[in-house]
Amino acid sequence: MTPPVSIVLHTTTRFVVPIMLLFSLFLLLRGHNAPGGGFGGALVAVAAYALYAIGSGWRQAHVALRRSPETIGAAGLAIMLVSAALALLAGRPAFAALRQDARVPGLADLDLATPALFDVGVYLAVFGSMITVVLALIHRARVMTE
Amino acid sequence: MTDDLLLALPLLLPLAAAVTVMLTRGLPRLHGPLNVACMAALAAVGAALLARVHDGAVLVTFLGGWRAPFGIPLVADALSVTMVLVTALVAGCVCLYALVDVPPRQALVYHAVTPVLVASANGAFLTGDLFNLYVWFEVMLMSSFVLMALGGEAPQVRGTVKYMATNLVSSTLFLAGVGLLYGLTGTLNMAELAARVPALGQPALVSVVAVLFVVAFGTKAAVFPLFSWLPASYPTPPVATTALFAGLLTKVAVYALLRTFTLIFVHDVGFTHGALLWIAGLTMVTGVLGAVAQDEVRRLLSFHIVSQIGYMVMGLALLSPLALLGAIFFTIHNILAKTNLFLIGGVMARLGGSFELKRLGGFYRAQPLLAGLFLVPALALAGVPPLSGFWGKLLLARAGLEAAEYAIVAASLAVGLLTLYSMMKIWSQAVLPAAADPARPPAGPVPRAQLAAIGVLAASTLALSALAWPVCVVLGRAAEGLLAPTAYIEAVLRA
Numbered sequence: 174m175t176p177p178v179s180i181v182l183h184t185t186t187r188f189v190v191p192i193m194l195l196f197s198l199f200l201l202l203r204g205h206n207a208p209g210g211g212f213g214g215a216l217v218a219v220a221a222y223a224l225y226a227i228g229s230g231w232r233q234a235h236v237a238l239r240r241s242p243e244t245i246g247a248a249g250l251a252i253m254l255v256s257a258a259l260a261l262l263a264g265r266p267a268f269a270a271l272r273q274d275a276r277v278p279g280l281a282d283l284d285l286a287t288p289a290l291f292d293v294g295v296y297l298a299v300f301g302s303m304i305t306v307v308l309a310l311i312h313r314a315r316v317m318t319e
Numbered sequence: 320m321t322d323d324l325l326l327a328l329p330l331l332l333p334l335a336a337a338v339t340v341m342l343t344r345g346l347p348r349l350h351g352p353l354n355v356a357c358m359a360a361l362a363a364v365g366a367a368l369l370a371r372v373h374d375g376a377v378l379v380t381f382l383g384g385w386r387a388p389f390g391i392p393l394v395a396d397a398l399s400v401t402m403v404l405v406t407a408l409v410a411g412c413v414c415l416y417a418l419v420d421v422p423p424r425q426a427l428v429y430h431a432v433t434p435v436l437v438a439s440a441n442g443a444f445l446t447g448d449l450f451n452l453y454v455w456f457e458v459m460l461m462s463s464f465v466l467m468a469l470g471g472e473a474p475q476v477r478g479t480v481k482y483m484a485t486n487l488v489s490s491t492l493f494l495a496g497v498g499l500l501y502g503l504t505g506t507l508n509m510a511e512l513a514a515r516v517p518a519l520g521q522p523a524l525v526s527v528v529a530v531l532f533v534v535a536f537g538t539k540a541a542v543f544p545l546f547s548w549l550p551a552s553y554p555t556p557p558v559a560t561t562a563l564f565a566g567l568l569t570k571v572a573v574y575a576l577l578r579t580f581t582l583i584f585v586h587d588v589g590f591t592h593g594a595l596l597w598i599a600g601l602t603m604v605t606g607v608l609g610a611v612a613q614d615e616v617r618r619l620l621s622f623h624i625v626s627q628i629g630y631m632v633m634g635l636a637l638l639s640p641l642a643l644l645g646a647i648f649f650t651i652h653n654i655l656a657k658t659n660l661f662l663i664g665g666v667m668a669r670l671g672g673s674f675e676l677k678r679l680g681g682f683y684r685a686q687p688l689l690a691g692l693f694l695v696p697a698l699a700l701a702g703v704p705p706l707s708g709f710w711g712k713l714l715l716a717r718a719g720l721e722a723a724e725y726a727i728v729a730a731s732l733a734v735g736l737l738t739l740y741s742m743m744k745i746w747s748q749a750v751l752p753a754a755a756d757p758a759r760p761p762a763g764p765v766p767r768a769q770l771a772a773i774g775v776l777a778a779s780t781l782a783l784s785a786l787a788w789p790v791c792v793v794l795g796r797a798a799e800g801l802l803a804p805t806a807y808i809e810a811v812l813r814a
Binding site: 267 | 331
């Protein structure tokens with residue numbers, strides 16, 4: 174493993190990145206009827222990822238992603254299409270909002286809705302495409318400095 | 320099937336195909352057949368839609384379930400459904416041709432982006448909202464940038480830069496026009512615009528916006544004097560890409576002109592459509608003069624795209640039922656014939672090793688069947704009776720005579736002769752004579768998929784020629800619907 178660029182940055186990212194990721198999920202989940210949403214949430218997650226990649230090296234960051242960014246983005250697009258198709262299956266126009274209350278005994282009352290599902294799709298699509306850009310830029314910068 | 324489903328499928332099917340290609344990167348052999356199947360399904364959806372709207376009915380669905388004027392409607396009338404159907408047909412044939420034509424390293428991106436291009440064209444045909452139209456145009460541009468630059472050879476990149484620069488400028492003008500129109504009327508729903516613009520009482524302001532739209536769509540449709548990007552960029556990418564672009568992209572802009580300049584901008588026909596008539600005549604003439612001067616198959620055909628756009632704009636400019644019928648008929652004929660000519664040109668170049676007319680030859684001796692199939696779209700494009708181009712030009716000339724616009728009729732007939740001349744130039748230089756380079760080893764047989772794609776398109780042109788009358792009956796209703804859009808407006812606003 175390559176040594177970190179800066180020990181201070183490396184140590185700080187270990188604390189900051191989880192908080193940023195949690196904040197990004199918070200933005201995603203409140204997005205369908207409050208400020209926030211999949212797009213903004215994904216951008217925060219990409220910022221966290223970029224910080225991690227700068228602090229720990231892009232090889233490490235690549236490993237941490239587990240799936241290729243293209244696959245993540247495509248999965249997001251697939252989820253968006255599913256949320257459109259669900260409304261059609263229910264006999265409503267494409268992309269119409271469907272709501273379903275679900276009770277998880279002892280835990281919570283959930284208000285499930287297809288707009289939230291669509292937002293998850295947006296989140297993954299934006300995350301995947303932006304990560305592609307970030308990785309390409311980091312890679313280019315490395316090649317140029319070497 | 321419900322209208323909601325039928326209207327959403329032309330968008331969702333190709334997008335689903337694109338996502339499937341991206342998610343199954345490990346199975347590259349599936350991608351080509353998947354796209355062909357998707358386009359076949361799309362053609363079936365188009366046929367089902369046509370069965371519903373051929374008698375002049377208008378189908379509407381609101382994405383997200385929000386009604387007009389807040390929601391974004393998808394509207395299917397005879398014109399938009401015909402375009403969806405023809406798009407599925409040519410895209411299917413191009414995907415069939417591309418099964419054996421795309422280099423393996425570019426195949427994944429090609430197969431993932433082509434359906435997105437088709438989805439965006441369908442979106443532009445079906446949307447009933449001006450801003451949404453802008454969005455579909457942008458999606459179309461994005462995917463065409465990728466396809467055009469794919470491969471990354473120097474001439475391709477040069478062509479893409481020109482294509483991108485002009486199209487971004489025209490998109491900006493389009494967006495400015497949309498913004499001004501929203502400021503004037505407070506809506507971007509096309510049906511509501513049709514109702515509000517006449518009540519505005521400010522024809523001068525609306526004319527300014529109309530000019531922005533003429534320039535924006537005119538650039539994308541490659542009309543005089545905004546066409547120079549097209550012959551500079553279209554000949555550079557691989558044939559499977561150019562053929563799809565040639566058939567589809569400029570015609571989406573023609574559709575947008577047809578829609579907006581019958582539905583929204585009819586406040587001062589003398590000015591707007593008078594200008595369009597001049598543009599039409601100059602486009603025809605300059606395009607064909609450019610084509611006559613070319614000695615490279617793809618550049619020659621690219622200049623013909625420009626020339627033929629003139630005929631479609633001529634029909635719109637004359638603004639009578641017969642003229643609009645002629646414009647729509649001509650558009651369909653042109654999409655089928657032009658795509659096919661590029662596909663055949665691709666085979667010719669592969670056998671002869673060049674796109675230069677001088678270095679080609681021996682095509683008739685090597686491929687008599689394909690040489691015969693070349694004649695179908697070539698003569699149709701030149702307007703030789705009884706092929707489809709003849710009927711289109713006949714309708715347009717008749718409409719021009721009825722409107723007493725003799726100059727444009729004379730121009731259109733003269734351009735027809737020059738078109739015939741340049742098609743015969745290909746025939747007499749590249750098809751009939753013996754091979755220019757006899758030492759060149761004979762290429763293998765033409766793959767069956769490519770033969771099938773060319774055959775299906777030639778058969779479609781023949782069918783359009785033979786069934787010109789019933790097709791004209793349906794398209795005549797589409798033209799009447801454009802001229803008297805009450806059914807369209809009522810369907811959207813009262814849905």
